[in-house]
Amino acid sequence: MRNKLLVKKLLIILTVALMLFLVSCANVQEKWNTLTPDEQARIVVDGIRVQLDTTFSQGKDYIAANPQYKDVWVKSILPGFETAYAVLYNTALLASSGNISPAEVYARVQPSVDSVIGLLVQIGMLKGGIK
Amino acid sequence: MIITAAEIIATVKFLLTTAKNLWETGRKILGKDAIPEWDTILGDIQKSQAAVEEEKKKYETPPE
Numbered sequence: 001m002r003n004k005l006l007v008k009k010l011l012i013i014l015t016v017a018l019m020l021f022l023v024s025c026a027n028v029q030e031k032w033n034t035l036t037p038d039e040q041a042r043i044v045v046d047g048i049r050v051q052l053d054t055t056f057s058q059g060k061d062y063i064a065a066n067p068q069y070k071d072v073w074v075k076s077i078l079p080g081f082e083t084a085y086a087v088l089y090n091t092a093l094l095a096s097s098g099n100i101s102p103a104e105v106y107a108r109v110q111p112s113v114d115s116v117i118g119l120l121v122q123i124g125m126l127k128g129g130i131k
Numbered sequence: 132m133i134i135t136a137a138e139i140i141a142t143v144k145f146l147l148t149t150a151k152n153l154w155e156t157g158r159k160i161l162g163k164d165a166i167p168e169w170d171t172i173l174g175d176i177q178k179s180q181a182a183v184e185e186e187k188k189k190y191e192t193p194p195e
Binding site for chain 2: 024027028031032035039042043045046047049050051052053054055056058060061062065066070073074078081082085086088089092093095096124125126
């Protein structure tokens, strides 16, 4: 009886939390639509740069703790980061002159970011690896 | 498949930082944080490129 009541309370809390989350997502979407293409492109590029930076920093920590993956890190992952940053830089240059849309920015850069993350998954830094 | 503690910690850390990055992006979209200008963005990417270069140098073997 007590457990049922607890489950009910938990369900109510989860439902309210989900509704609040959906409302805030709708607000973000609404606000996003009011931004200029330049502002959108700056947010996309900066967001991807931050994502790459944090992944790179965590990759360094992981290799320090798991030196057996040093070769993969040096031969594949570091060149992968180099490529991803180079693509990001060139895309940012194009976007800053207004030559490509925010959606094109994302489409150009995301594959090289995904490729680096894929390599990190393979060495077990992120789960879903090849163990 | 054996999941090691290091892998779990790394995955949780990755998910938490991804959530934090999303949160910060949301704040920029909502206008609570300023959107960086292109000069700043390009400079930050160059700094990141330099950090990768630095990391590469760490593993380069010195010429004999």
